[in-house]
Amino acid sequence: MVDLRNLSRVRVVLVETKFSGNIGLVARVMKNLGFEDLRLVKPRAELNREAYARAISGSDIIDRSEIHNELYPAIKDCQLVIGTSRRHGVKRKNVISPEEMAELIISSLEVNNIALVFGSEDTGLSNQDIKYCQWVVGIHPGTKYESLSLSHAVAIILWEINSALRNPRASIVRREKLASSEEMEQMFEHLQEVLTEIDFTRPGDPRRMMLSFRAIFNRAQMSSRDVNIIRGLLRQVNWKIESERKPGGKK
Structure with a gap:
């Protein structure tokens, strides 16, 4: 069984986040589900009073967060980079479900650093951002309106990982470190x-x-x-x- 402490290897990367409250809500979700490493890429929102008010017990995650001007420096130390997108297209290859993503992470987590990349509230991840992602995970509830808020999308993805770690299926754990x-x-x-x-x-x-x-x-x-x-x-x-x-x- 993979140790829950290995969740420290997972980086949550928010790209061009527009609203301060969403940064706080993401920090709160991370705290509740055992994740610690938050990285902000070109944030359009400030880390202000609203962000901390929404974070509640996750304020320390905001305090420790890293801010980068581009996506690549935020993920270059990671061996597995997974983007998130609700859109389909020829430039969005290697698309997997949240369940498949969780299994992939479980099999790699012991010796690899992992980045989960989330785009902005209004435009999502650009094709330039997607090119750095080995895999793209989509959340598709099967309804006509599939646009989730940023914090809800983060919560679903992190819950899948947390749940899979606590209730692992029989899967092969990869102990070989992947290329960064x-x-x-x-x-x-x-x-x-x-x-x-x-x-x-x-x-x-x-x-x-x-x-x-x-x-x-x-x-x-x-x-x-x-x-x-x-x-x-x-x-x-x-x-x-x-x-x-x-x-x-x-x-």
């Missing part, structure tokens, strides 16, 4: 450079093809060793290209 977001992003940048160099990607828009490659590699839940193998392959491709460009090289 920083390692994955460096690999994706290297891959895009190589694909552009060999004219594999669409001219002028290499990012479209990269969305598919991101989905493929993210599903694999790669370790640092896996990333190093792929980057070794890419370096060999770089070397081959450069050697053929030199005088006397193969054409």
Whole structure:
């Protein structure tokens, strides 16, 4: 059984939160369900009296919260990044249910840091934010109106994790540490450079093809060793290209 204390490995990341009260309500939910690490990315709301009034016993979580100007610095130390979205689309790949998300987290929590990323109240997560997420979890109650408030969405997601940890199903616990977001992003940048160099990607828009490659590699839940193998392959491709460009090289 996974120790509930491992919930300290889970970061709740709020992106461009619009209302101070919602930050407080999220902190309160986190406190009640055993989560401690709150990170705020480009918050539009202030950490004011309203935020603390709504937080009640979760005020200490607001006190310890980190504020970042961009999403990537807030999640780069995490090995598993899960975004939340109610929208569908070709740019939202690897979509899972809250139940599947909880099982995925349980299997990874012992040795990995995990980020749960929530978008703003009015626009949600942008495609730029989604690209950093290996998985996207959707909450779909099956009604005509599926738009939940930010604090309600956070409560549902955190409750699923808390409940699954307290009542675990028979599942494989992964004790191998996954590659960090920083390692994955460096690999994706290297891959895009190589694909552009060999004219594999669409001219002028290499990012479209990269969305598919991101989905493929993210599903694999790669370790640092896996990333190093792929980057070794890419370096060999770089070397081959450069050697053929030199005088006397193969054409």
